[in-house]
Amino acid sequence: MRDKDELLFDLKLVDNLVGSAFGQINLKFYLAGGSACVLAGYIDRATRDFDIVDTGYPSYLGKVFKLLEPYDLLTNYFAAIPKNYAKRAVKLEGFKNISVYIFSKEDIIASKIDRLSQKDIDDIKAIIGNIDKTLLNKCIEEAVENIIYDDKKQRYLTNLNKFREMFDM
Numbered sequence: 001m002r003d004k005d006e007l008l009f010d011l012k013l014v015d016n017l018v019g020s021a022f023g024q025i026n027l028k029f030y031l032a033g034g035s036a037c038v039l040a041g042y043i044d045r046a047t048r049d050f051d052i053v054d055t056g057y058p059s060y061l062g063k064v065f066k067l068l069e070p071y072d073l074l075t076n077y078f079a080a081i082p083k084n085y086a087k088r089a090v091k092l093e094g095f096k097n098i099s100v101y102i103f104s105k106e107d108i109i110a111s112k113i114d115r116l117s118q119k120d121i122d123d124i125k126a127i128i129g130n131i132d133k134t135l136l137n138k139c140i141e142e143a144v145e146n147i148i149y150d151d152k153k154q155r156y157l158t159n160l161n162k163f164r165e166m167f168d169m
Contacts, residue, residue, distance in 0.1 A: 001046035004038050010050075011092075011100055013067045019097035021063070028055065028099045030089055032074060032081070032111050034123065036102045039092060042127045053081060077149070080114035080156050082107050082142035088135075105131050110139035114152075116159040121166065128167060136169075 002010070011029075018027055033051030037043040054073040057065075065071060074081055089101035103111070105127045112120040140160065147153040163169065 001048055002035075002038075003046045004041070004044075007035055007039055007047070007050070008094075010068055011095065011098070014064050015095045015098050017064055017067060022061075022097075024097075026099070027061070027064070027097070028101065030055065030086060030101045030103065031092075032079075032085075032103045032108060033072075034119070036108055037123055037127065039100075040090065040102045042105060042108070043123055053085070074111075076146045078152075080111050080143040080152075081146055082110050082139040083146050084142055085139075088139075104135075104139075106136040106139045109136055110143045113140065113143070113159050113163045114156050116162060124163075124167070133169070 018025065029050075030053040031039065031051060032053060034043075034045075034047035035050045038045065038047050048070060050068045050071040052068070052071055052073055054075045057073075085103055085107045086101070088104040088107055090104065092100040092102055109124050109128060109131065112124055144153060144156060144160075147156055
């Protein structure tokens with residue numbers, strides 16, 4: 001499990017590797033899930049992995065991802081990712097050779113509805129206090145639109161009903 005300092009340390013290693021091995025390649029990471037919550041300071045806990053949106057990284061970056069293990073590359077085949085997450089993402093400062101973006105609270109909640117595990121529910125409870133409910137509903141709509149498989153979409157919609165009941169939304 002990694003706390004905020006350990007997550008930042010690993011990202012700094014990646015920043016240094018990218019700078020020394022690849023130079024200016026405009027490498028962007030969009031982080032979701034627990035790692036985004038921890039790095040943004042939304043929650044104070046440790047997390048197991050980095051949840052990174054797969055934006056089509058070239059294979060030669062394998063060494064870079066090795067430094068972030070364990071990690072999950074999120075795609076809309078396997079995760080509920082709101083379509084316009086990148087427009088709402090917040091840049092995490094302090095890196096020279098990479099750009100790290102954190103999902104907005106609303107995008108994180110919309111994506112966590114997909115599994116709605118106890119840890120997801122706990123994270124949602126911690127960050128839902130001062131969110132924009134209109135934006136959250138937009139993020140949820142985008143997530144549903146972006147789900148490819150009907151069975152996954154049905155699971156999301158079932159969990160969405162549970163979410164709405166739990167959080168009076």
